[in-house]
Amino acid sequence: MKKEFVLKRLTPYMGRKKVLLPLALILSGISVCLNIVPFVLVWYIVREVLSAPQLINITDISFYAWLAFTSAIGGIIVYFFALMSSHLAAFRVEVGMQKVGMKKILSMPLGFFDQHSSGKIRKIVNDGAGTTHAFLAHQLPDMAGSIISPIILISLILLVDWRMGLASLVPIILGFITMSFMSSTKGNDFQKQYFDSLEEMSSESVEYVRGIPVVKTFGQSIYSFKRFHGSIFKYKEMVLAFTFLWRKPMSFYTVIMQSAAFFLIPMATFLIGRGGNLPLVLSNFIFYILISPIFTSLLMKSMHFRRNIMIAEQAMDRLDNLLDYPNMNYSKNTENTGSHSLEFKNVSFSYEGSNKRAIDSISFKLNEGETIALVGASGGGKTTIARLAARFWDVDEGEVLVGGANVKDIPKKELMENISFVFQSTKLFKASLRENVVFGKEGLGEEEINQAIDFSQSREIIEDLPNGLDTVMGSKGTYLSGGEQQRIALARAMVKNAPIVLLDEATAFADPENEHLIQKALKKLSHGKTTLIIAHRLTSVQDVDRILVIENGAIAEEGSHADLLDRGGIYRTMWDEYQETVAWKIAAKETIGIGGQNA
Ligand SMILES: Nc1ncnc2c1ncn2[C@@H]1O[C@H](COP(=O)(O)OP(=O)(O)OP(=O)(O)O)[C@@H](O)[C@H]1O
Numbered sequence: 034m035k036k037e038f039v040l041k042r043l044t045p046y047m048g049r050k051k052v053l054l055p056l057a058l059i060l061s062g063i064s065v066c067l068n069i070v071p072f073v074l075v076w077y078i079v080r081e082v083l084s085a086p087q088l089i090n091i092t093d094i095s096f097y098a099w100l101a102f103t104s105a106i107g108g109i110i111v112y113f114f115a116l117m118s119s120h121l122a123a124f125r126v127e128v129g130m131q132k133v134g135m136k137k138i139l140s141m142p143l144g145f146f147d148q149h150s151s152g153k154i155r156k157i158v159n160d161g162a163g164t165t166h167a168f169l170a171h172q173l174p175d176m177a178g179s180i181i182s183p184i185i186l187i188s189l190i191l192l193v194d195w196r197m198g199l200a201s202l203v204p205i206i207l208g209f210i211t212m213s214f215m216s217s218t219k220g221n222d223f224q225k226q227y228f229d230s231l232e233e234m235s236s237e238s239v240e241y242v243r244g245i246p247v248v249k250t251f252g253q254s255i256y257s258f259k260r261f262h263g264s265i266f267k268y269k270e271m272v273l274a275f276t277f278l279w280r281k282p283m284s285f286y287t288v289i290m291q292s293a294a295f296f297l298i299p300m301a302t303f304l305i306g307r308g309g310n311l312p313l314v315l316s317n318f319i320f321y322i323l324i325s326p327i328f329t330s331l332l333m334k335s336m337h338f339r340r341n342i343m344i345a346e347q348a349m350d351r352l353d354n355l356l357d358y359p360n361m362n363y364s365k366n367t368e369n370t371g372s373h374s375l376e377f378k379n380v381s382f383s384y385e386g387s388n389k390r391a392i393d394s395i396s397f398k399l400n401e402g403e404t405i406a407l408v409g410a411s412g413g414g415k416t417t418i419a420r421l422a423a424r425f426w427d428v429d430e431g432e433v434l435v436g437g438a439n440v441k442d443i444p445k446k447e448l449m450e451n452i453s454f455v456f457q458s459t460k461l462f463k464a465s466l467r468e469n470v471v472f473g474k475e476g477l478g479e480e481e482i483n484q485a486i487d488f489s490q491s492r493e494i495i496e497d498l499p500n501g502l503d504t505v506m507g508s509k510g511t512y513l514s515g516g517e518q519q520r521i522a523l524a525r526a527m528v529k530n531a532p533i534v535l536l537d538e539a540t541a542f543a544d545p546e547n548e549h550l551i552q553k554a555l556k557k558l559s560h561g562k563t564t565l566i567i568a569h570r571l572t573s574v575q576d577v578d579r580i581l582v583i584e585n586g587a588i589a590e591e592g593s594h595a596d597l598l599d600r601g602g603i604y605r606t607m608w609d610e611y612q613e614t615v616a617w618k619i620a621a622k623e624t625i626g627i628g629g630q631n632a
């Protein structure tokens with residue numbers, strides 16, 4: 034698919050200030066012209082001085098000198114304004130892209146954030162905007178200059194004296210040919226490969242660093258370093274190949290572009306020998322010597338254009354990919370959900386890109402005030418069920434009903450007000466504990482906060498912190514353990530006080546002390562609420578209304594604790610195994626004395 038030119042794709046983000054960019058280009062063009070004027074004037078002065086020294090009119094000369102000076106200064110000032118407009122335009126685009134990106138993120142399904150790390154999303158939105166900034170603010174005005182100036186320069190060169198002009202063009206043409214070779218398909222392929230291997234090396238290095246804790250624990254450092262090492266060597270090979278490919282043309286290019294005199298001197302000598310006017314030839318010679326280096330710098334600048342356009346294009350592509358992601362359509366209705374029940378009707382769901390059903394035709398109903406527990410092997414689909422209940426994703430088949438209404442028809446705000454979700458692994462914000470608990474709930478009294486802290490068994494966590502509730506998380510080494518974080522998340526859910534509670538019990542923190550505290554907190558939180566608990570430890574489930582055993586995305590068994598034990602199926606096996614672990618733990622405690630008074 035042929036994509037639109039990057040500028041055209043960027044303009045919509047400019048808002049009402051669309052003129053700024055063309056203005057910047059025009060101003061930049063004018064500034065280039067103004068910058069060339071002094072050269073012409075100097076040439077003119079030299080020619081006057083050389084051709085008729087006895088008739089020099091000092092006033093005229095100083096006038097031209099001033100004019101040259103003024104136009105040089107003028108060139109700088111106009112360029113300043115060009116950059117100012119291009120920066121304004123670039124900032125507009127940058128802000129525009131960030132706004133569009135952020136707005137899009139708000140309409141993403143919640144599940145999107147499970148699948149995409151915040152770092153990656155930030156990179157797409159922020160860095161993308163930043164990249165286009167550099168392109169629009171700096172490179173584009175320069176590009177306008179480099180298109181206009183060759184035209185003016187070549188016309189000038191040929192007008193002043195076409196023979197000397199041609200001589201001074203020889204190195205430029207040779208330089209240009211060399212440059213086209215360097216940016217030919219082969220050169221470009223090389224460039225792409227070069228950047229690919231650079232990217233590979235940096236992503237391998239991230240992988241390597243990320244994996245260090247695991248790698249060290251398993252004593253596998255050499256193997257994991259191997260990939261990183263490989264990518265470094267691949268990069269090295271690329272750089273070398275790149276350098277060797279460019280070595281000759283680049284040396285030739287650098288030499289030839291500096292060698293105007295080499296062609297101009299023979300031509301000047303030839304012209305004088307043919308009876309040319311000595312002062313005129315000499316002044317022209319000086320003019321050409323002065324003006325040739327401008328070409329060199331112009332060509333050098335334009336070499337990077339393709340790459341810069343490519344970078345801006347890639348940034349746009351990444352943002353467009355994000356924008357193309359299907360939105361979650363939230364209902365604009367204002368209807369209330371009736372009761373606070375939760376029902377799944379023949380729900381099936383697969384994660385994007387997976388052909389396996391994570392949830393396969395599941396039906397159950399949780400009446401208002403009931404508590405249901407999901408248990409089962411890891412990967413069975415328990416968390417997915419909770420996510421679907423909170424509409425992190427839309428189901429593929431069937432319906433999820435909250436208070437009798439399909440979640441698709443419930444306005445986002447209302448759904449979120451009805452549901453509290455305590456995640457399997459909680460993330461606290463880098464804010465004070467108080468903010469983490471209160472989170473968005475306005476007008477809370479100290480008493481309510483304290484009650485939530487007590488009910489969620491978080492009091493002792495807070496007492497150990499230097500500034501109590503006002504300690505900022507993640508600062509100066511104040512980190513909480515996973516279990517502690519989940520207790521704070523429970524306090525947050527208590528403060529929110531939504532009628533439906535989804536609890537994904539943390540798996541990782543199996544210490545009996547924490548387990549016991551979390552148990553207590555769960556009981557408090559679910560009291561009088563419609564509750565779905567995903568339980569990893571069977572202590573939590575003995576007195577719930579119903580237990581669903583989830584296997585391979587389907588309900589394998591369903592009933593009360595007693596029913597399921599009697600049935601002697603999966604749950605029975607799980608329970609027996611669980612009892613064994615508990616027995617083992619108690620035995621261990623008695624022999625080594627873990628736990629002590631607290632347990
Ligand atoms: N974000 C995701 N993207 C793609 N596939 C996923 C995602 N989350 C889970 N899955 C897949 O869906 C299936 C069910 O996963 P789910 O997390 O619901 O299991 P679970 O029962 O909660 O497991 P656990 O007890 O380990 O928490 C698994 O096969 C898993 O690989």
Ligand SMILES: [Mg+2]
Pocket residue numbers: 415416417457537
């Ligand atoms: Mg889970």
